[in-house]
Amino acid sequence: MMTVGPTLDGGLKLVPEEEQDWDVLLKIAGDAQGDLPQKLAGLMDEDSMWEDIVMPELATEFSSQRSYVSGVVEKARKAEEDEVIIRRDDAEQWYGALNQARLALEEKYGFGPRELRDADEISDEDMRSAYFRDEFYVTIQSLLMQYVLTD
Template sequence: MIVLPTLNGGIKLVIEREQDWDNLKSISDDAAEDFSKRFSLLMDEDSMWDEIVEPELKDQFSSQVKFVKKQVEMAFDNSIDDFEEELPEISITKEEAELWYGALNQARLSFEEKFRTEIEALKETGKIENGEVVRAFFRNQFYFGFQSEIMAHTMD
């Protein structure tokens, strides 16, 4: 996948191969965990976090993931007919960049939570035995690189 800046302060993703679609579709799957509850553990009981902040945060996180999922699905559906003629693209405006960044962040946090033990083992041994973990690790690296591109080209 190629990431290009646009003249209006956004970015354009140019999909080069099937693996790019797989990585993009995985964002919503990997970001499925509800992180709003996790943050409530950091608050004291008198903060009213559960009643006031948590529902709003849950809606925000959910809307980020739903937006990205819908954008990827629409681009994929539109690309099926045109793939032979030109490479498919996804345009992300400056205004949409925050939604993408948030969904990618949720996917990365979920990865770190799910594979914490394997990450520690990798640091110690330098090896990964499980194929699922290897694939997840590469997706996480993709998410990190994608977030870096979003920050470099769309955020002040």
Template sequence: MTVLPTLEGGLRIDTEDPSDWELLRSIITDANCCKIDLASRLGGLMSEAAGGEDWDELVVPDLREGFQDELAEIGALIESAIFNAENGPGPIWISPDDAFPWYSSLNQARLALEEIHHFGPEDEVDPMVMTPVQRAAFIRSGFYSDIQSLLLRHVMR
């Protein structure tokens, strides 16, 4: 898989085989893999004294809906690209208008993987002592981070 900036100010991801499409689909799967969704986990960080009860009632539902809308949008873009490529090699385009939903979806996936696996700072992680499941999650998290960095550098500036 290669990722390149476009002349239009976006990114183009070129997949080479079906496993690349599965990696992109993993963004949605990983973002939804926690028992408690991200909006609720963020709401849980608010103390009662800081208005935690109001946060849960007033902010969390809208936050949850926004997160789910972004994941649905990115999921639909990925599935459309897979369909257009007939499950073979092909591109998926990230336009400047799509940059924020992509960034958010990648972030949701990374946060969920961290919540489950507790990787900690990347430079302190030894993938060789991980189980195969942990190592795969760590690699996906790094991939998501790399795409986020490219979005920040080339699209969301």
């Protein structure tokens, strides 16, 4: 079981206790691979020229969030550190990467609103695994909102 809690300097600390916990953290960037910029551009009309102008900027921004999070986790793992710290200044990057992961998982598996979900109804192994990763990601997001992304 992974322990997550606020730090004294306004960040969040993730303490993986098992190999599986590190696996979940390392999967954030992979889960976040999706076509979010394209999907958002699809909401706009042709006059907006979204695909030419905005979409590339969003793609760069979202890619940067994924790279940052995977870099922090991989570095901590390689150094055999006991914890991963989400500093206050980096919380937006983490939130964004987690959000991308959840948006991509939702698009792939269609879990639907959280209040209507039932894990017992999911028999497919991949989907079940993705479901619990999504639950973990949203828990981190909620803690970021509660303790770190406060104005």
